[in-house]
Amino acid sequence: MEAIKLENLSFSYNGQNLNNGIHNINLSVKEGECVLLVGTSGCGKSTVLRAINGLAPYFYEGKLEGEVFLMGKSAKKIRFENKSKICGSVFQNPRSQFFYLNTSSEIAFGCENQGLSQKEIEKRVNESIKLFRIDNLADRDILKLSGGEKQKIAFAGIYASRPDIYVLDEPSANLDLDAIKDIKAIIKKIKEEKKTIIIAEHRLYYLMDIVDRILYMDKGEIVEEFTLDEFKKLSSKELRKRGLRAPDYRMLKKEAFNITKKKSDFDEKLILKDITCQYKKSRFKTLNIKECQLPLHEKIAIIGHNGAGKSTFVNGFCGMNKNVKARVYKDGKLIPLRKRVRESFEVFQEVNHQLFTNSVEEEVSLGSEDNTGKNKLELLSSLGLKDFLDTHPMALSGGQKQRVAIASALYSGRRMICLDEPTSGLDYRQMDKVAGLLDTLQSKVDLTMVITHDLELILKTCTYVLHIENGQLVEEYPLDKEGREKLFSFFDYEK
Amino acid sequence: MKSLDSTTKILCIIAVNLIITFGISIKMEFFILACLSLLFLTYGKIRKCLVYILIFAFMIFGDKVLLHYITIDWLVSFLCLIFITFRKFFFCIMTADFFISTTKINELIASLEKIHIPQVIIIPLAVLIRFFPTVKEEWEHIRAAMHMRNIGTGFKEVVFHPVKTIEYMLVPLLFSTVKIGEELSAAALARGIGMEKKRTNLYKVSFNMADYLVMIFSLAMVIFQKIYGGF
Amino acid sequence: MENNNRLSAKDLINTGIYTAIYAVVMFAFTIVTSFAPITYVLLPAFLAIICAPIYMLFITKVKTFGMITIMGILIGILMMFVTGNSWIMFVFCALLGLISDLITKAGGYSSKSMASFGYYIFSFWPISSFFQIWFMRDKYFDTVVASMGQNYADGLKAITPYWIIPVMFIYTFVAAIIGGLIAGKINKKHFAKAGIA
Numbered sequence: 001m002e003a004i005k006l007e008n009l010s011f012s013y014n015g016q017n018l019n020n021g022i023h024n025i026n027l028s029v030k031e032g033e034c035v036l037l038v039g040t041s042g043c044g045k046s047t048v049l050r051a052i053n054g055l056a057p058y059f060y061e062g063k064l065e066g067e068v069f070l071m072g073k074s075a076k077k078i079r080f081e082n083k084s085k086i087c088g089s090v091f092q093n094p095r096s097q098f099f100y101l102n103t104s105s106e107i108a109f110g111c112e113n114q115g116l117s118q119k120e121i122e123k124r125v126n127e128s129i130k131l132f133r134i135d136n137l138a139d140r141d142i143l144k145l146s147g148g149e150k151q152k153i154a155f156a157g158i159y160a161s162r163p164d165i166y167v168l169d170e171p172s173a174n175l176d177l178d179a180i181k182d183i184k185a186i187i188k189k190i191k192e193e194k195k196t197i198i199i200a201e202h203r204l205y206y207l208m209d210i211v212d213r214i215l216y217m218d219k220g221e222i223v224e225e226f227t228l229d230e231f232k233k234l235s236s237k238e239l240r241k242r243g244l245r246a247p248d249y250r251m252l253k254k255e256a257f258n259i260t261k262k263k264s265d266f267d268e269k270l271i272l273k274d275i276t277c278q279y280k281k282s283r284f285k286t287l288n289i290k291e292c293q294l295p296l297h298e299k300i301a302i303i304g305h306n307g308a309g310k311s312t313f314v315n316g317f318c319g320m321n322k323n324v325k326a327r328v329y330k331d332g333k334l335i336p337l338r339k340r341v342r343e344s345f346e347v348f349q350e351v352n353h354q355l356f357t358n359s360v361e362e363e364v365s366l367g368s369e370d371n372t373g374k375n376k377l378e379l380l381s382s383l384g385l386k387d388f389l390d391t392h393p394m395a396l397s398g399g400q401k402q403r404v405a406i407a408s409a410l411y412s413g414r415r416m417i418c419l420d421e422p423t424s425g426l427d428y429r430q431m432d433k434v435a436g437l438l439d440t441l442q443s444k445v446d447l448t449m450v451i452t453h454d455l456e457l458i459l460k461t462c463t464y465v466l467h468i469e470n471g472q473l474v475e476e477y478p479l480d481k482e483g484r485e486k487l488f489s490f491f492d493y494e495k
Numbered sequence: 496m497k498s499l500d501s502t503t504k505i506l507c508i509i510a511v512n513l514i515i516t517f518g519i520s521i522k523m524e525f526f527i528l529a530c531l532s533l534l535f536l537t538y539g540k541i542r543k544c545l546v547y548i549l550i551f552a553f554m555i556f557g558d559k560v561l562l563h564y565i566t567i568d569w570l571v572s573f574l575c576l577i578f579i580t581f582r583k584f585f586f587c588i589m590t591a592d593f594f595i596s597t598t599k600i601n602e603l604i605a606s607l608e609k610i611h612i613p614q615v616i617i618i619p620l621a622v623l624i625r626f627f628p629t630v631k632e633e634w635e636h637i638r639a640a641m642h643m644r645n646i647g648t649g650f651k652e653v654v655f656h657p658v659k660t661i662e663y664m665l666v667p668l669l670f671s672t673v674k675i676g677e678e679l680s681a682a683a684l685a686r687g688i689g690m691e692k693k694r695t696n697l698y699k700v701s702f703n704m705a706d707y708l709v710m711i712f713s714l715a716m717v718i719f720q721k722i723y724g725g726f
Numbered sequence: 727m728e729n730n731n732r733l734s735a736k737d738l739i740n741t742g743i744y745t746a747i748y749a750v751v752m753f754a755f756t757i758v759t760s761f762a763p764i765t766y767v768l769l770p771a772f773l774a775i776i777c778a779p780i781y782m783l784f785i786t787k788v789k790t791f792g793m794i795t796i797m798g799i800l801i802g803i804l805m806m807f808v809t810g811n812s813w814i815m816f817v818f819c820a821l822l823g824l825i826s827d828l829i830t831k832a833g834g835y836s837s838k839s840m841a842s843f844g845y846y847i848f849s850f851w852p853i854s855s856f857f858q859i860w861f862m863r864d865k866y867f868d869t870v871v872a873s874m875g876q877n878y879a880d881g882l883k884a885i886t887p888y889w890i891i892p893v894m895f896i897y898t899f900v901a902a903i904i905g906g907l908i909a910g911k912i913n914k915k916h917f918a919k920a921g922i923a
Binding site: 098125 | 646
């Protein structure tokens with residue numbers, strides 16, 4: 001039987017985002033099949049998922065035409081509240097998709113809404129916990145969990161409500177390598193139970209031995225269909241033409257690179273000494289690095305697993321985390337903290353937090369109004385923002401917001417710029433733009449640092465790697481031939 | 496010991512609240528303090544209990560001793576407000592704190608469902624409690640960003656550019672929390688939250704002896720205060 | 727939406743979210759300003775200004791009767807069960823929520839002026855924390871008499887007059903009008919421009 005059938009399905013959103021709709025989608029997914037939707041951001045893959053789980057048009061208002069059949073039944077005839085019995089959905093942001101603050105209750109939430117008996121709920125919660133091996137997460141405060149752990153709870157909650165169809169909208173977008181490995185194991189288990197799965201993703205590598213079929217979407221339509229084997233045979237050039245990420249990191253190994261500098265060649269650099277961070281309540285040092293160097297006019301990638309202390313390191317460097325103590329030297333001279341604070345700037349992962357005004361132009365000069373010497377327009381056009389001078393920053397895309405934040409940093413004369421995971425959840429084209437942005441930055445500022453889990457970004461643009469783990473410096477190396485080997489072994493997700 | 500049910504604690508708050516509104520004598524104040532301290536102690540919250548007793552002792556001391564030595568008029572009226580008026584509210588705050596520090600949200604929701612509070616109150620209340628820490632977290636991020644961009648929130652800015660200050664603080668907060676809120680709504684809806692069916696709950700709500708005792712006692716105290724004017 | 731006159735789960739979640747934002751800002755502001763007693767008396771006015779943008783953005787999402795009432799009830803619950811105010815405050819918050827809801831409904835949930843008027847009424851709620859002192863005035867003065875003597879109590883009565891509460895209503899109302907204007911400006915400048923309101 002067909003688990004999902006879409007017939008001439010079109011959807012257009014009410015109001016602003018007119019582009020992300022879908023047109024004439026025809027799709028049928030057999031029971032027990034696992035289908036992957038790929039395509040650049042805004043290609044409509046999320047909209048297809050929303051039409052399946054009913055959020056479009058119930059929550060995301062708009063016009064829906066055509067038919068959706070779930071397990072052979074017309075979706076129009078199923079009340080929205082009852083759809084959750086058929087479709088379980090996991091979304092991309094682990095922070096915003098839980099309803100309770102306690103993990104066990106959260107797993108039970110879907111069952112509670114279905115009005116199951118207390119005994120049955122308890123049984124199902126325990127089964128979910130057992131199947132996904134998350135005993136350590138039972139009855140915990142959700143706010144204290146990592147993103148990956150939250151995502152596991154989300155999966156367990158969906159599993160407990162026993163849907164036939166799993167609708168997964170970029171479940172790995174905010175996770176690191178280890179967490180993705182766990183999520184992969186979970187999806188595999190769901191597939192082993194012969195459940196139907198439909199996933200939209202940018203990160204493809206972890207799904208390559210799970211999915212049966214891959215659909216490529218562009219501009220709201222399904223353009224191409226691949227079997228897994230066909231998809232694996234695509235060259236990296238063909239993938240990139242479509243704006244897709246590499247499904248296998250080994251593909252990247254073959255690519256040419258052209259960095260010849262050796263470690264000793266970095267003549268201009270900052271030396272950081274005794275970088276420590278100890279919170280008052282804790283007995284341990286969250287960060288404890290004796291010495292490291294940050295070469296100037298390079299693009300430094302900071303890698304490490306979640307919770308390794310990468311963000312603490314960068315926040316401390318920019319003077320935002322007062323618990324971090326460090327001494328920074330340039331040419332043997334100590335740079336005082338105040339100067340460091342004045343000259344550095346961090347682009348947050350959640351860039352929305354650092355945009356305050358109602359137009360790009362005003363945003364750039366905010367906080368440095370007396371800075372009339374520089375040419376604002378020239379700066380904005382060099383960052384590709386010339387056409388958006390009067391646009392509200394919140395109406396821009398994520399990548400454009402990052403550019404606005406950076407423009408404001410450059411305009412206020414910052415010389416050291418750090419970016420925190422600028423490419424999480426981005427497709428290849430957007431990632432490429434971020435890489436281009438880093439190139440532009442390199443010539444404009446002294447120091448460029450980027451915290452990232454994105455191997456493709458590092459290979460594309462970075463020249464130096466700082467590897468932090470458990471608050472300590474593991475290694476630092478230039479991305480020469482030897483450095484690339486080290487980098488690949490860090491990103492080897494099969495080990 | 497099995498802990499008290501949330502319903503019982505809610506009843507306690509209402510009882511204390513009513514008793515205070517009826518107006519109480521100093522003997523009664525001591526009596527209520529003793530009852531509340533007992534509650535705190537059964538939950539092992541000794542430090543918190545001591546702090547409350549000390550605050551109360553200080554206010555009684557201020558009322559009965561300090562006030563007699565002060566002759567400045569405006570100071571006396573101000574201290575009266577603290578020592579006498581605030582002392583009445585003190586009990587409400589103490590009970591509320593007991594409720595907050597000993598209740599888990601999921602148990603509270605289960606209890607509210609049990610006593611048939613309508614879903615139109617329970618759902619927003621659950622969201623409200625769930626969303627508090629998120630708003631706080633976003634707020635902290637925004638403060639950090641303002642600091643980094645040299646957007647002041649000091650005394651000078653607040654006094655000379657109050658509207659701008661409100662704008663810079665509230666606008667990013669609203670943008671980011673509204674976005675998270677939308678995602679939360681979508682996720683909750685996709686998991687079948689609704690009001691058509693009767694919801695059930697993972698937690699079993701049952702009243703035990705202690706619950707009944709505390710409830711009956713609270714009720715008795717309210718009646719005692721209302722009709723006989725307390726101790 | 728299938729049925730426009732009844733509260734949907736989405737409405738309820740939205741109400742919870744906006745009340746949370748409202749409450750966090752309110753608590754944060756109260757804590758920051760609580761060092762001086764004079765700000766305590768002026769607090770209703772300050773809150774009427776600061777919280778206006780949140781309330782007015784909330785109003786743009788309100789299309790059904792009940793949401794504003796629930797917001798009032800929730801604030802009442804918070805004030806009574808979290809911060810330990812009296813039940814009078816709870817009743818008053820719920821009542822003001824209901825009145826504002828009715829006013830906003832009279833404007834069809836689309837009229838800006840009716841929504842603003844609803845807000846002026848809604849912003850009175852913090853005043854109710856003073857009601858208890860007001861209602862208990864005589865009993866309160868009995869206590870003062872008992873510990874300070876009749877003369878003193880008379881003096882105190884003279885400087886804490888009955889009319890303080892009506893005056894509070896007046897300046898809170900004025901503040902709410904100012905808050906409404908600021909909110910309108912911010913709304914137009916930001917939320918409408920970015921397309922979320």
